[in-house]
Amino acid sequence: MSDPTTPAPTSDPVLAADDLTVTFPVGRRQLTAVDSVSLSVSRGETLALVGESGSGKTTTALAMIRAIPVDSGTVVFDGADITNHTERQLKAVRRRLQIVLQDPYASLDPRMTVGKIVAEPLKAHRLGTRQEIADTVAATLEQVGLPADAASRYPGQFSGGQRQRISIARALVLRPSVIVADEPVSALDVSIQAQIIGLLADLQAAENLAYLVIAHDLALVHHIADRVAVMYLGRIVEEGPVDAVVGDPQHPYTAALLSATPTTSADRRERIVLGGEPPSPISKPTGCAFHPRCPAAVERCRVENPALTNTDAGSHRVACFFPGSVASGLTIGTSGGRP
Numbered sequence: 480m481s482d483p484t485t486p487a488p489t490s491d492p493v494l495a496a497d498d499l500t501v502t503f504p505v506g507r508r509q510l511t512a513v514d515s516v517s518l519s520v521s522r523g524e525t526l527a528l529v530g531e532s533g534s535g536k537t538t539t540a541l542a543m544i545r546a547i548p549v550d551s552g553t554v555v556f557d558g559a560d561i562t563n564h565t566e567r568q569l570k571a572v573r574r575r576l577q578i579v580l581q582d583p584y585a586s587l588d589p590r591m592t593v594g595k596i597v598a599e600p601l602k603a604h605r606l607g608t609r610q611e612i613a614d615t616v617a618a619t620l621e622q623v624g625l626p627a628d629a630a631s632r633y634p635g636q637f638s639g640g641q642r643q644r645i646s647i648a649r650a651l652v653l654r655p656s657v658i659v660a661d662e663p664v665s666a667l668d669v670s671i672q673a674q675i676i677g678l679l680a681d682l683q684a685a686e687n688l689a690y691l692v693i694a695h696d697l698a699l700v701h702h703i704a705d706r707v708a709v710m711y712l713g714r715i716v717e718e719g720p721v722d723a724v725v726g727d728p729q730h731p732y733t734a735a736l737l738s739a740t741p742t743t744s745a746d747r748r749e750r751i752v753l754g755g756e757p758p759s760p761i762s763k764p765t766g767c768a769f770h771p772r773c774p775a776a777v778e779r780c781r782v783e784n785p786a787l788t789n790t791d792a793g794s795h796r797v798a799c800f801f802p803g804s805v806a807s808g809l810t811i812g813t814s815g816g817r818p
């Protein structure tokens with residue numbers, strides 16, 4: 480999307496999609512999952528791609544790493560158009576484009592030791608002798624915060640958060656230039672989500688990665704992102720620097736995704752520079768009586784009706800933009816009722 484508020488990237492994008500469209504056959508028609516999307520991410524940058532379920536985030540990411548074909552548009556990696564690369568040509572590219580999936584339970588082979596899982600990509604690309612591979616695996620496991628004996632154990636012997644660290648080690652071991660994390664914490668317990676988000680942010684900074692993080696919940700990722708792209712029904716409806724989008728959302732859909740307590744990127748950078756300390760728990764907004772999952776409804780409702788709070792009794796006419804909720808102009812009873 481060409482948005483005048485989007486700053487010029489600090490360096491050339493390492494991965495860029497231009498006017499990308501992806502469709503799937505559904506019955507007799509084609510479903511447009513990604514509709515003319517342009518997106519790019521540079522080294523040293525974190526781009527958050529957010530939107531509700533089914534908006535097209537995963538399909539966009541898979542198309543950008545060339546894991547699925549595209550209908551039209553182009554994908555450029557490191558200055559080369561890879562849209563029509565053959566599988567053979569893509570082999571070298573894929574080494575530098577890694578993905579972390581959302582479910583660490585499904586994505587790790589339970590029959591392989593963690594050492595073998597993390598060594599596999601190195602072996603596939605014939606990167607090093609047996610000893611060199613073992614050393615790289617040990618160093619990478621340490622880098623993601625796993626215990627020293629992790630290599631000889633099996634995924635089933637680890638917690639969900641530790642399993643996601645194994646997935647991250649597997650993606651990191653090839654020293655990629657891009658990591659895509661597709662909702663990396665959505666399958667994890669809320670108590671460890673901030674740790675994994677913080678780990679990925681630390682690795683992004685340490686390795687100077689181009690990092691594309693996908694999330695439903697903007698509140699979960701806005702404190703680690705430089706830029707945010709908001710996706711709705713296959714399109715990017717808003718994109719810009721995180722502070723601008725969080726501070727002054729231009730699209731009602733973005734407003735609905737926002738937390739009532741945005742953190743500035745200055746806070747985020749300070750935390751990363753300080754390092755060492757665990758990331759603070761992500762502030763959750765006050766619950767909304769109108770829509771239990773809406774992070775912004777209370778604030779947004781106040782904009783529409785300044786006197787309104789989520790404990791007010793009686794009926795109020797408010798705008799509810801929460802995805803999946805009804806459109807604006809809803810009259811809601813606040814005496815326990817919900818839209």
Ligand SMILES: Nc1ncnc2c1ncn2[C@@H]1O[C@H](COP(=O)(O)OP(=O)(O)OP(=O)(O)O)[C@@H](O)[C@H]1O
Pocket residue numbers: 503504505510511512530531532533534535536537538539695
């Ligand atoms: N292989 C497929 N065949 C048919 N339809 C698909 C396929 N993959 C995705 N879709 C459809 O494309 C649309 C976008 O799906 P996608 O998984 O990209 O959304 P998403 O925003 O990542 O959702 P979620 O947050 O739930 O992962 C959805 O309507 C989905 O049902």
